[in-house]
Amino acid sequence: MQLLKQKVLDEGIVLSNQVLKVDSFLNHQMDPVLMKEVGREFTRRFAGEAVNRVLTIESSGIAPGIMTALELEVPMIFARKQKSLTLRDDIFVEKVYSFTKQETNEITVAKKFIQPGDRVLIIDDFLANGEAAFGLARIVEQAGATVAGIGIVIEKAFQPGGRLLKEAGYRVESLVRVAALDDGKVTFADQD
Ligand code: G4P
Numbered sequence: 484m485q486l487l488k489q490k491v492l493d494e495g496i497v498l499s500n501q502v503l504k505v506d507s508f509l510n511h512q513m514d515p516v517l518m519k520e521v522g523r524e525f526t527r528r529f530a531g532e533a534v535n536r537v538l539t540i541e542s543s544g545i546a547p548g549i550m551t552a553l554e555l556e557v558p559m560i561f562a563r564k565q566k567s568l569t570l571r572d573d574i575f576v577e578k579v580y581s582f583t584k585q586e587t588n589e590i591t592v593a594k595k596f597i598q599p600g601d602r603v604l605i606i607d608d609f610l611a612n613g614e615a616a617f618g619l620a621r622i623v624e625q626a627g628a629t630v631a632g633i634g635i636v637i638e639k640a641f642q643p644g645g646r647l648l649k650e651a652g653y654r655v656e657s658l659v660r661v662a663a664l665d666d667g668k669v670t671f672a673d674q675d
């Protein structure tokens with residue numbers, strides 16, 4: 484997605500060879516016009532997948548998630564992150580380990596919002612190791628629903644998440660794929 488690549492080049496800050504800061508349009512300040520285009524692009528890519536729910540995770544997945552759900556005219560659910568939980572039978576719970584933050588969160592979704600037979604499109608802002616996406620997919624599967632696809636705004640293609648998700652059989656669509664963050668510069672994986 485050309486518009487998004489340009490935004491990353493213009494405003495992205497390479498913090499290290501692992502981390503890209505995009506707090507001017509995605510992770511702190513958000514660009515609604517860009518997010519509207521993101522929603523349109525995911526809708527175009529996943530047309531034909533009969534999506535009836537969008538699932539994301541708080542907080543930075545919510546903007547691309549809601550714009551995609553708006554375009555698809557389906558509800559959006561965001562998984563909540565919690566530190567530790569008392570046992571409840573009305574929520575799905577999965578553990579998600581973050582290598583970046585070196586901490587485990589429990590992510591939760593109320594059972595009433597995902598039903599058997601649903602076709603759920605998972606949306607997230609970043610894909611690194613894939614832990615969050617796998618956790619969301621496990622929740623969809625716990626519900627007896629189907630993962631219709633996984634849409635990612637920025638994939639760091641030098642980390643293994645994208646490959647692992649595809650190997651697990653999921654359709655992954657990343658709007659930009661970053662090949663490297665070396666020497667303070669962003670290099671993209673795809674030439675288009
Ligand atoms: P993974 O799910 O793919 O395994 O990723 P990881 O645990 O490494 O990511 C932990 C958090 O860091 C996530 O945000 C993720 O979006 C974010 N993240 C990972 N790599 C980058 C990066 O290069 N740049 C930026 N800006 N963020 C990155 P989170 O903790 O869920 O926070 P939130 O922003 O959604 O609230």
Ligand code: NA
Pocket residue numbers: 510543608609
């Ligand atoms: Na994030």
Ligand code: NA
Pocket residue numbers: 540541542543544607608609615
């Ligand atoms: Na996220």
